[in-house]
Amino acid sequence: MSQVVPQKVYLLVFATLMCLTLVTVDVAFYNFGILNLWVALAIATFKATIVVMYFMHVKYSSKLTWVFAISGIFWLAILFTLTMGDYLTR
Amino acid sequence: MSSQLAHHFEDMSQQREASSLGMWAFIVTEVMFFGAVFTAYGICRMMYPNAFGEASNKLSVLLGAVNTGVLICSSLTMALAVRSAQLNKTKSIIGFLIATMILGGAFLGIKVLEYSHKIHEHLIPGLDFVYEGVHAPQAEIFFSFYFVMTGLHALHMIIGIGIMVWLLVLAMRNRLTDQYYAPIEITGLYWHLVDIVWIFLFPLIYLIGRA
Numbered sequence: 001m002s003q004v005v006p007q008k009v010y011l012l013v014f015a016t017l018m019c020l021t022l023v024t025v026d027v028a029f030y031n032f033g034i035l036n037l038w039v040a041l042a043i044a045t046f047k048a049t050i051v052v053m054y055f056m057h058v059k060y061s062s063k064l065t066w067v068f069a070i071s072g073i074f075w076l077a078i079l080f081t082l083t084m085g086d087y088l089t090r
Numbered sequence: 091m092s093s094q095l096a097h098h099f100e101d102m103s104q105q106r107e108a109s110s111l112g113m114w115a116f117i118v119t120e121v122m123f124f125g126a127v128f129t130a131y132g133i134c135r136m137m138y139p140n141a142f143g144e145a146s147n148k149l150s151v152l153l154g155a156v157n158t159g160v161l162i163c164s165s166l167t168m169a170l171a172v173r174s175a176q177l178n179k180t181k182s183i184i185g186f187l188i189a190t191m192i193l194g195g196a197f198l199g200i201k202v203l204e205y206s207h208k209i210h211e212h213l214i215p216g217l218d219f220v221y222e223g224v225h226a227p228q229a230e231i232f233f234s235f236y237f238v239m240t241g242l243h244a245l246h247m248i249i250g251i252g253i254m255v256w257l258l259v260l261a262m263r264n265r266l267t268d269q270y271y272a273p274i275e276i277t278g279l280y281w282h283l284v285d286i287v288w289i290f291l292f293p294l295i296y297l298i299g300r301a
Contacts (some may be wrong), residue, residue: 004176005169014166020160024293025151029301040293048286055169055282057275068114068176072121079122083129087136 003060020047058070093173096207096271106272110290114275117283124287126240131235131294134228141228145221149206149236156298157200158288164193165285175261175271181286182273187254190281193253208233227274239291246284249262 005068032039053059058069100107100174104238133143212220219226257274260266266274 004173007170007173010166010169010173014162015236017162017165018292021155021162021292025155025297028151028293028297036301038299041290041299044290044293047289051165051282051286055285056279059260061110061274064107064111065114068111068118072118075118075122076125078131079125079129083133087133 005054005057005060009054013050016050017047094265102269106275109272109276111278113279116245120283127235127239128290128294132240134231134235135298138225138228138231140282140299141225144223144225144299145229145232146296147300148211149296150207151202151296151300153204154292157197158292160193160197160200161288162286163239163274164190164197164280167193168278170280172271172274175266175274176268179270180261180264180266184258185268187258187274189259191251193194194254196245198244200248201240205237236295239295243284243287243291246280246287250277250284253280 020043022045027039028045030038049077052069056069058065094104095105099108167186171183172185173192174180174182205297208214209218212218213231213233215237219230219233221229223229252278257277259267260273
């Protein structure tokens with residue numbers, strides 16, 4: 001990554017992360033049943049995605065960096081899916 | 091040609107790409123490392139949803155949320171420190187690095203405060219665990235996860251702050267420039283990874299069973 005990201009972009013990502021932190025705290029106090037977990041995970045995943053894309057520069061990086069980053073998600077998915085596939089079907 | 095170019099690379103950008111890819115490979119192993127603990131947490135929470143929700147209510151949402159904010163601020167200052175290196179602004183690299191270290195230290199300070207509350211409340215699994223009600227054994231499992239997950243996270247932050255001391259020395263010696271900023275760039279990647287781990291930890295540990 002040799003491209004310099006504008007300061008405005010970092011500040012916008014920062015503001016979004018702060019707002020979503022307040023949202024995730026707020027929604028935790030409403031009872032949506034099982035949906036509470038999925039809402040919390042969806043917000044956290046979105047926050048993590050913008051951190052990876054902008055703070056970690058993946059959006060501006062080579063295709064090979066994308067492959068490395070996505071491989072992390074891929075292996076994590078195998079870990080979750082196979083383990084939960086066992087525990088959820090016992 | 092810069093003296094900071096190792097002989098086995100064609101040019102500075104190839105060298106930078108190689109260090110960044112190496113760091114990403116390490117980050118993937120870190121994702122798997124934390125992923126295993128998160129998976130174990132998921133299984134236990136699935137087995138004892140009520141006990142985990144009840145035990146989580148012993149934690150302070152306020153302190154957890156403040157710490158989330160502090161950590162996001164430190165990620166911003168870290169990103170700006172890397173940007174300063176890309177723009178050759180040595181003074182502002184030093185400023186943003188110090189800000190990041192202060193924010194990281196503040197996070198750890200709040201963490202110490204939380205841990206000391208738990209010690210006073212006798213919520214230390216295995217050593218001093220006193221818990222009222224039918225869910226006591228499962229609550230002890232929850233607090234084991236609490237200490238292991240936040241403890242591993244805090245250890246990563248301590249290591250990160252240690253690396254920043256070295257970066258400060260490099261910056262003060264004018265060794266970080268727009269031609270050579272890989273050390274601060276990959277430390278940034280590490281610091282943001284630690285932020286991401288907390289982004290998932292916070293709702294999963296602090297915000298369950300609140301409704």
